[in-house]
Amino acid sequence: QLQLQESGPGLVKPSETLSLTCTVSGGSISSSSYYWVWIRQPPGKGLEWVGGIYYSGSTFYNPSLKSPVTISVDTSKNQFSLKLSSVTAADTAVYYCARAKLELHWVDPWGQGTLVTVSS
Amino acid sequence: QSVLTQPPSASGTPGQRVTISCSGSSSNIGSNTVNWYQQLPGTAPKLLIYSNNQWRSGVPARFSGSKSGTSASLAISGLQSEDEADYYCAAWDDSLNAVVFGGGTKLTVL
Secondary structure, eight states: OOEEEEESOSEEOTTSOEEEEEEEESSOTTOSSEEEEEEEEOTTSOOEEEEEEOTTSOEEEOTTOSSOEEEEEETTTTEEEEEEOSOOGGGOEEEEEEEEETTTOOEEEEOOOEEEEEOO | OOSBBOOSEEEEOTTOOEEEEEEOOTTTTTTSOEEEEEEOTTSOOEEEEETTTEEOTTOOTTEEEEEETTEEEEEEOSOOGGGOEEEEEEEEETTTTEEEEBOOEEEEEO
């Protein structure tokens, strides 16, 4: 079955760039029916959609985010990545990568999540 | 402040029926389907109900979803202790071009 796994540093300094990678296994990232998303959850708070990417490279981001976001895809490695620039403490969260259904936007499955703390 | 509005908490006793509401607007729930997620303590969220009222494979029929206008609801009948979790509604928002979530409802089984 399809599985997703986040990887990257657990600690990032303020004003630096947060970088995470999601590795997809058990299926191809080049599916025409789905796209790939990042969702985050600050400690003790609710879910926030960061953005998504289609295998062709088309992206869409949450306009409410204060830090600049870039999501990219590497189909040869079956991976997609997240970069969040100029981070602040408000970007401290568990970051989940997941698969979303095109046009219907339901998200399934999710990765286990990785906690990223922004602190000096 | 979340774009979709959910009650922060809900509770019920085993066997009872509980309903969780989700209120939005014409740009999200009013024009797109609603999905519901369950997040058990310390774990990643899981898809529960998609496209307003469709069960994800493996989800018991005790869970049901509905939508009317700009609101949606999740009903859980025959409440069980293992249903104690946070529940989130979500929908695509045509104005933001993004998925928006509700703030989440913490369900307690008394």
